[in-house]
Amino acid sequence: MKKESLIAIGVVAIYMIAVNLWIRKRAKLESDADMDGFAVGGRSFKWYMVMFTILATWYTGSCFTGAFGYAVSFGVFALYDTTQVIIGLVFLYVIGPRIWTWGKVHHLYNLPEFIDLRYKDPVLSFVLAVYTILIGFPWTMMAFKTFGYVIYALTYGTIPFNVGIIIAVIFILSYTLKGGQKGVVTSDFIQGIVMIFGSVIVIFILAGKVFGGFGPMLQRVAAEHPELLTIPDAPSWSSVILVGIIGSYCWMEIFNRMFVARSARELKLSTAGAPILGAGMYLTLLVLGIGASLLPEIVADPEAGFLTMSKMVGGPILLGLVGIIILAAEISSTDSGLVTGGVVIANTILKRLRPDMTDRQLVKTSRIVIVVEACLAGGLAMLELPMLMNIAIFTFEHIVHVFPTAILGILWHRGNRRAAWTGLLTGLPVTVLLGLYPEWSAAHFGTWAPGILGLVVNIAVYVVVSLCSKPESYVEELFEEVHGHLKEAK
Numbered sequence: 306m307k308k309e310s311l312i313a314i315g316v317v318a319i320y321m322i323a324v325n326l327w328i329r330k331r332a333k334l335e336s337d338a339d340m341d342g343f344a345v346g347g348r349s350f351k352w353y354m355v356m357f358t359i360l361a362t363w364y365t366g367s368c369f370t371g372a373f374g375y376a377v378s379f380g381v382f383a384l385y386d387t388t389q390v391i392i393g394l395v396f397l398y399v400i401g402p403r404i405w406t407w408g409k410v411h412h413l414y415n416l417p418e419f420i421d422l423r424y425k426d427p428v429l430s431f432v433l434a435v436y437t438i439l440i441g442f443p444w445t446m447m448a449f450k451t452f453g454y455v456i457y458a459l460t461y462g463t464i465p466f467n468v469g470i471i472i473a474v475i476f477i478l479s480y481t482l483k484g485g486q487k488g489v490v491t492s493d494f495i496q497g498i499v500m501i502f503g504s505v506i507v508i509f510i511l512a513g514k515v516f517g518g519f520g521p522m523l524q525r526v527a528a529e530h531p532e533l534l535t536i537p538d539a540p541s542w543s544s545v546i547l548v549g550i551i552g553s554y555c556w557m558e559i560f561n562r563m564f565v566a567r568s569a570r571e572l573k574l575s576t577a578g579a580p581i582l583g584a585g586m587y588l589t590l591l592v593l594g595i596g597a598s599l600l601p602e603i604v605a606d607p608e609a610g611f612l613t614m615s616k617m618v619g620g621p622i623l624l625g626l627v628g629i630i631i632l633a634a635e636i637s638s639t640d641s642g643l644v645t646g647g648v649v650i651a652n653t654i655l656k657r658l659r660p661d662m663t664d665r666q667l668v669k670t671s672r673i674v675i676v677v678e679a680c681l682a683g684g685l686a687m688l689e690l691p692m693l694m695n696i697a698i699f700t701f702e703h704i705v706h707v708f709p710t711a712i713l714g715i716l717w718h719r720g721n722r723r724a725a726w727t728g729l730l731t732g733l734p735v736t737v738l739l740g741l742y743p744e745w746s747a748a749h750f751g752t753w754a755p756g757i758l759g760l761v762v763n764i765a766v767y768v769v770v771s772l773c774s775k776p777e778s779y780v781e782e783l784f785e786e787v788h789g790h791l792k793e794a795k
Contacts, residue, residue, distance in 0.1 A: 308621075313459040316625030317632065321476055328480045328491050340664045343485030343671060344414035344648045345564040350490055352574035355566045357497030358490045358641070359397070359575060360583050362558055363390070364500065365444070366451040366635030368590065369627075374607030376594025380526075380533025383595070387588045389549035394580035396550065401576050402569035403715050404560065406790050409569075411783075415645060416560040416711060417653045423714045424722040425779065427657065433707060434653050437557050438646055440700045442682065448639040449473050449686035452632060458612050459628045467687045474683040477640050482672050485648075489640045490565055496637035501586050503630045507615065507623070508589045512596065514618045522596035530598055544754035548701050551760065555707035557649060558641040647675035702740065702756030706733050709760075709767040718784045721777055724770035732763025 341347055350358070368386075376383035404419075413419050416437070421430035449470045456469030480488040516522035527534055553559055566572035594610065597603040602617075603610040615627040651670040656662055662670070709732075710725040736759030739746040743755075750758055 312621040313461075313625040313628065314456075314464065316622065317456075317459060317628050320629045321632075324492065324495055325476070325479055327495060328484070328488055340414070340648075340652065340667050340671075341412075342487060343668045344644075344652065345408070345561070346485070346487040346490050348409060348565060349487075349567050350565050350571070351567065352571040352578075354490055354494050355562065355572060356575035356579050356582075357501075358493035358565065358637075359394075359559075359562045359579050360501060361493035361497035361634070361637030362562055362641040363394075363553065363579075363583065363638075364587070364634050365448060365638040366455070366631045367447060368587065368634060369504070369611045369631045370451060370454075370608045372587075373590060373594040373597075373611045374609075376591040377598045377603060377607035377610055380530070380595050380598070381536060383591050384588070385545045386549065387584050387591060389546045389553075390587055391580050391584045392546070393550045393553050394576060394583060397554075397579070398573060398576040400554075400712065400715065401563050401572045403787070404563035405566055405569045405572045406787050407715065408564040410787055410790050414561070414564065414652060415649050416555075416557045416707075417649055419560075420710060420714070420725075421653070423720075423780070423783070424710075424725055426722040426725075429710070429722060429725060431654060431657070433710065434649050437555070437704065437707060438649065440704050441556060441558075441642060441646070443700060445639060445642055445678070445682040446686045448635050448642075449683045451635050453686065455612070455628050455631050455635075458609065459625060470683050470686055473636070473639075474679045477636060477643065478676060478679055481640050481644050481675060485668070485671070486561075486565060486644055489644050492640060493637045496633040499633040500630055500637070501582050503626065503633075505586055505589055507627055507630065508593050510623075511614050511618055512593055515600070515614065516596055519592060519596070522599075523592070525599055526595055533595055533598055544752065544757050548705060548754055548756050551708050552701045552704045552756075554712060555704045556642075558638075558645040560711070561641070561645045643675050643678050644671075646678055647671040650674045699740070702736055702754060702759075703733070705756050705760045706736065706763055709764050713764070713767060717771070718780050719771045719774075719776060720767065721771055721774050721780070723774060724767045727770050728763040728767035731766045732759045732761075735759035735762045 372383060372386060407413060407419060407422075411419075411422055413422065417430040417434035420433055421427055424430075452473035453466040453469035456464050456472060457466045480492060484491070512519050512522060516525070523534075563572060566575065590611075594607075597607075597610050597614060600610075600614070603613055606613065611631075612624065612627055616624045619626075648671050651667050651674055655670060656667065706729055709720075709728050714720050714725070736755045739750070739755035739758055746755060746758075
């Protein structure tokens with residue numbers, strides 16, 4: 306193994322060992338944790354812990370690979386992600402306390418449980434549970450692929466790609482199996498700090514060393530590649546922003562973050578700071594990506610651009626630090642998804658087959674499911690699947706269809722199960738059909754995304770069917786109970 310490889314991987318190895326030990330100490334991991342502790346960490350976390358677990362779950366390692374590369378190739382169009390983050394997290398400030406209160410009052414652990422309670426339809430909650438798990442799985446595979454790629458790059462090819470994936474699976478399972486959500490939130494706290502503050506420091510170092518700062522860098526881009534600073538057409542821009550904002554709340558792991566805070570007030574405090582930190586990091590990263598378009602070696606392989614620039618400027622030590630940042634982002638997103646998926650499958654799906662399962666049995670089953678999820682995703686990530694990124698992006702167009710049932714169900718008491726079913730069964734086919742016939746869609750609807758067009762149909766049908774139906778008394782009672790607790794929280 307080359308000296309450079311040893312230095313880079315040594316930096317990462319020390320970090321991973323230190324993080325694992327820190328998690329075990331701070332999270333007080335217990336093998337006999339009850340379901341409340343395993344699924345939502347006992348709803349015990351303060352605002353700063355919640356803020357970083359939200360950020361760490363929201364941002365994946367692909368921000369520093371795929372998104373950076375997108376900025377290199379397409380310029381300011383990539384900044385849609387920053388806009389979506391700001392709007393999305395601000396919206397979270399409004400709706401987050403409501404989600405937390407629903408969870409606290411009715412002892413909910415995840416999104417499908419809320420849907421079951423809200424609509425009194427086990428089939429609907431089961432279908433959406435399976436739907437969201439399947440849609441989210443390509444992203445878990447992408448996460449493990451990113452981990453393997455980064456380890457391979459850090460060691461200059463010494464550690465094979467597949468071995469890197471195995472390391473990722475073992476590391477994540479080492480704390481998620483014992484601590485569940487408590488271990489995840491504790492991990493996300495440190496990973497989030499490393500990701501946010503570490504990346505900003507590195508970004509400014511790179512901009513200064515390579516271009517003399519952001520000002521001179523953007524002046525060169527304006528002179529040499531003015532097309533990268535051109536705002537794209539409004540429908541295309543708006544579509545990707547809306548898909549990102551709406552879709553983000555429909556991923557179960559993001560929804561689950563709302564349940565871990567110790568109070569609605571603590572959650573609101575966490576969502577107040579999240580947009581500032583998140584947008585600050587992401588904006589500087591993407592602007593650096595636009596500047597990186599000036600470098601031929603980056604243009605040749607845009608997705609590896611952040612790693613390549615780090616290697617150019619700081620050698621193996623800076624490369625190792627950047628590797629830590631990317632891995633921190635990837636690990637913190639993956640662990641949230643695995644634990645949430647494990648709890649959903651055990652507590653929402655398998656429990657229907659065995660209603661007499663005890664807390665201890667449910668926790669044990671969740672752990673088994675997490676192992677199966679991680680091993681399956683890691684194994685599939687080792688295969689050559691060139692279309693995986695396209696599939697992962699494609700899923701955002703479809704996850705948005707959970708929005709009316711979930712979010713409108715929280716905000717509006719008139720929504721009912723008939724509206725949820727009809728909205729889903731009309732809107733989703735529209736998205737699928739328009740996606741299958743892009744030329745026809747472009748001819749009639751321009752650059753509006755099929756997901757947005759289908760969602761408009763979904764929401765319209767949901768609202769119309771709800772207004773044409775009688776209000777259901779049990780829903781009124783649920784809302785009154787939740788509103789009462791919200792008033793007390795204020």
